[in-house]
Amino acid sequence: MTIRDVAKYANVSPATVSYVLNDVKKVSEETKKRVLEAVDELGYYPDFTAVSLSKRKSNLVGIMLPLVEDSPAAMLKNNQYYHEFLSGVEMVVRNRQFDTMITGVYQPEECRQWVKKRNLDGLIFLGMFPRRLYDEMTKLNIPIVLIDTYEEYTKQLNNVQIDDERGGYLAAKHLLDLGHRQVAFIATSLENSPVDTKRYQGFLKAFHEKGVAHDRAYIFETHDITFEQGLRIGKALIQQTDQLTGIATVSDVLAIGMMKAFQEHGKKVPDDYSIVGFDDLSMSQYVTPSLTTIRQDVFEKGKAAGHLLVNAIEQPDIENQTVELPVQLMTRQSTKTLV
Amino acid sequence: MTIRDVAKYANVSPATVSYVLNDVKKVSEETKKRVLEAVDELGYYPDFTAVSLSKRKSNLVGIMLPLVEDSPAAMLKNNQYYHEFLSGVEMVVRNRQFDTMITGVYQPEECRQWVKKRNLDGLIFLGMFPRRLYDEMTKLNIPIVLIDTYEEYTKQLNNVQIDDERGGYLAAKHLLDLGHRQVAFIATSLENSPVDTKRYQGFLKAFHEKGVAHDRAYIFETHDITFEQGLRIGKALIQQTDQLTGIATVSDVLAIGMMKAFQEHGKKVPDDYSIVGFDDLSMSQYVTPSLTTIRQDVFEKGKAAGHLLVNAIEQPDIENQTVELPVQLMTRQSTKTLV
């Protein structure tokens, strides 16, 4: 079942069928109708491999994930975040006639090969990559969408992000409003994570507004976002000080790990600690106590990334842009007024 | 940078370069060496779109997810299960030079189109699909791997599954050993889910071994696997009877939802109810109390599926087979001896 069969059936040339299918103007209404009927009756659809080869366009977008232990696996395993995102991308992209490929990546080299070899039309980078990689990729001359990046050198690319500063602000304000003054800030790394830095800036802003100082000794850094790290940092926090009453984290996963540590050490949430997460994973309202958190809609983020990318592919002259999605405080049981 | 450039550089014909790259015997050592050097120096790698078109083989495997609300999204959102699986597949498949595409699907029609249009070499079906779909797909004549299916008509295809019966058995035996006799079994649907039926059979086996009867009134059915459904069924269970002391579920997600319901109604786990989950999601050891559950290694499941599929693609004469992975009881805090 090829374009030739359709052509024969409709009594035209393959070229004409192609014109019709690609909406090239110069076909008479009558011929067009005949072709369309043939397509319909034969149940024809084009072979994208062939289209891809001759158009040099694949209708394929790639999603790159930072690679841990030989595959995106390890990273994916611990953070629900990623797969809600992927779902969002897949959904919009497929509605616009694109398919999605996923891969992890070590080396810029590998990544460029992947794009070339599969003729990818666009790329979404999920997570942090070395600058070298961006530079390589930019040379590829295909649209790129970045997620959650604040680095200066990414400014000229497309970005989807959330209002991280406001997220940090809302978390801190919530705790301050409840009377907490000794508040820990749990980040992956302020040095390496601009996202966490933004959140901390927002956090500090709330403190300034209240006229309260924040002690930098109350910043704790875990490097990964895993339950294990949450558990570890929770224990460390108990050991290190008994001043703290409030905790703001950069991830629900960390917050949940911490709550586990508290429970194991006979500390109660929210009686001993008020803790606020970040993300609002679906599990977060089902843990006990349910988690007060800053909600970001990761699914929407994926959708936004998909739209941005396909737009950029289809209108090459469009300017790169940054989309910022809102965040929202979800008040639940893990925080309460300091008595 | 095409095969011609390499040919020119090595002073041979494009055909010869292709022979070398595809390991077709009839090339002299010397020529081969020259070609390989050229490939190396020019940093050439083949365009898979072109290879795909001429070989009629794409080195692409597809993963099909049942579609909810226009995309696999909705389904993915609530179950971590899926993305660990995807990670496993991606990892092995990529090591074997394949790439992975993902899509959701409504209609057999759509699915067949996808396979044809992208020239997919193999397919993994994750989840339950209507029989009609399998029939359609079988006609496609590409290897197919099914996951967790017990239907008679799937027997002649490749399967990856776990020892569901033993899972049910272990859960029941654990509860029985702890002294529980009034035990609820929480399934999605015994009528529609052969997996749940297997588990229930194992469950009953343990009861028979102990010489204890199981009251079918203690079977509860939720249709989806979501926290919400767990919450709902948890409430229903409290309302319906106060005889029960033990609960076996077919999913950690359901168990966690149920625990939330109990907590909201002042019931304690494990004091009022001992509950065992199924899956051992990474979150399950971090909820409070940590969840006793039947562990299955979903990541391994993905890897097994990937291997099975690529094997079948590369050796078309290989027979279809079923791989069964073990399960394991993880005893944690949500179960205890009945006093």
Next chain:
DNA sequence: CTGAAAGCGCTTACAG
């Protein structure tokens, strides 16, 4: 408005 022909980058009988 329509079609013949060349081309996208490979592979693979076939001939020598």
Next chain:
DNA sequence: CTGAAAGCGCTTACAG
């Protein structure tokens, strides 16, 4: 052992 040629299924200047 090596290469010229045809072909995979499309698209797209170009000519008419």
